[in-house]
Amino acid sequence: MQVRTFQAKDIKSALNLVKAELGPEAVILSSQKCNEAGRCWCEVTAALDGATSPAPSADTAHSEGGLAPGWGEWHSEWDQIRSHMMTLMRPQMDFSSLAPRQRQPLEHLEREGVGEGAIMALLNELKRDKDASILGPLGKQVAVRPFGPDEWRERVHAVAGPSGAGKTSTLLRLALLHRSQAPRSRVLVIDAAGSQGQGGRYLKHYAELSGMSHKTAESARQLGELLNNSGQFDTIFIDLPAATATMNLDSHLKLMGLSNRTDLAVHLVLSPLYAPAQLKEYFRRHKSPKTKSIVWTKLDEACNYGDIVNVAFATGLPTSALSFGPGLRGTLVQSKAVMLWKLLFKKELPPSPVEEKRGRYAH
DSSP, rough: EEEEEEEEHHHHHHHHHHHHHHHOEEEEEEEEEEEEEEEEEEEEEEESSSTTTTTHHHHHHHTTTOOOOTTHHHHHHHHHHHHHHHHGGGOOOOOOSOHHHHHHHHHHHHHTTHHHHHHHHHHHHHHOTTTTTTTTHHHSSSSSSSOSSOOOSSSEEEEEETTSHHHHHHHHHHHHHHHHHSSTOOOEEEOOOOOHHHHHHHHHHHHHHHEEEEEEOOOOOHHHHHHHHHHSEEEEEEEOOOSSSSSSSSHHHTTTTTTTTTTTEEEEEEETTTTTHHHHHHHTTOTTTTTTEEEEOGGGGGGOOOOHHHHHHHHHHEEEEEOOOOSSSSSEEEEHHHHHHHHHOHHHHHHHHHHHHTTTOOO
């Protein structure tokens, strides 16, 4: 990946330089107007993934948590092989040997869209113990780590995910949840996603309305300065840019100077409304050693929740929070195993104390 910074008298001239030097495929990372000693200019930072930078070796890519050269082609071939293997193994997925109390929930999960790989793993576990409940092996597949200061000691929490998943709202909800459990905590919210217009104003308005400080970082340099001068804050929440096919999460973290922070946890925001192929692509883009949990959003709009199992089975990441409804308060709760089981088997949303008190919340 090649990263370049261009300077010109105005933004148009700077963008022309980007296009001339890096081509039309370049991704604009930041742009800002500079003024020093009466001199004004525009500065644009752009990046290009491709042959312009030397390709890392497979070992290097793996050690850095990135994607090795040819990973996409290999992954496509492996998907085809896996599909053929599952077709051959399908006759072995015989539920008749299970006790009814095991077979019925397993069949329910299959109808809910839980993938064959996860179903096969559950089936093998249940065959070993005919008296075991399905919740035992299911709990091993779908880990839970409730979001909050007791479980999460990291000082910096970043929220990542695809556009439209409710990433910015989730950032505010997580910050509010943190404040409710640590009322004296001094919280800073940083918009590093390049939010423009209504999205940026929404984040700033509600952060300040909730008694939290708000800052905008338009470049890696500004973000670094904010973090270096943030000693007065106990906890920091960062809204990250959406990862793309050409700029994955690891690339963003490196460009923003966050990849080496030991006090950083990235929470990936996903929705069960996405198709399985989309979910697979999204967690491929957000594959990183810094990605520590999944936050599920828009649960009230979904008709089934099998992909919660599929994503946990594929990534090994725990679920930290569950979000539902359009409001900010009372619409995100710490994840608990019992909440996930009620979603999967009863389609029952997590309880919301705020909405129940208002008398406007019902399952």
